[in-house]
Amino acid sequence: MFLAEGASEDARFVCLLDFGCASIVDAAALTRAAAAVGTRAYVPPEAFSRKVDASADIWSLGLTLYVLATGTNPFEQETSEETMQAILHGTVPTLDPEAFPRTAQVCERALRRTREERPTAQEVRDLLATNG
Numbered sequence: 001m002f003l004a005e006g007a008s009e010d011a012r013f014v015c016l017l018d019f020g021c022a023s024i025v026d027a028a029a030l031t032r033a034a035a036a037v038g039t040r041a042y043v044p045p046e047a048f049s050r051k052v053d054a055s056a057d058i059w060s061l062g063l064t065l066y067v068l069a070t071g072t073n074p075f076e077q078e079t080s081e082e083t084m085q086a087i088l089h090g091t092v093p094t095l096d097p098e099a100f101p102r103t104a105q106v107c108e109r110a111l112r113r114t115r116e117e118r119p120t121a122q123e124v125r126d127l128l129a130t131n132g
Contacts, residue, residue: 040083041075041076041083043087044115045087045113048087054120055115056115057121058110059110059111061106062106062107062110062118063075063107065106065110066095069095069107070093070095074086074090075090088113092111092112092113093111094108095107095108109123110124
């Protein structure tokens with residue numbers, strides 16, 4: 001991810017670049033019942049009980065936005081177990097709403113531990129597109 005500028009001074013946008021370097025060595029391993037997929041520090045709480053849906057991506061997006069704004073992942077710990085406990089029970093981070101008005105709102109809603117309380121992708125888009 002990187003920040004790019006458009007033709008005008010105030011036209012800035014985030015770009016996502018994929019070099020296509022990733023490959024799946026054993027596709028069958030991704031569908032095994034006990035297989036864990038994803039970077040542990042970015043997975044939502046429900047992933048530890050294997051009950052994920054589209055809202056898992058909203059959690060990960062919210063956390064990615066938080067990391068981009070602060071430079072740190074508040075859930076990442078020394079061990080995988082400590083990271084899991086931080087995601088399940090640790091303090092959910094917030095951004096300064098004066099410094100990051102729209103992003104703070106998206107992060108606050110996206111990082112809700114109950115997936116039903118998270119916004120949809122359309123709601124995130126609308127929140128980020130809102131002026132002010």
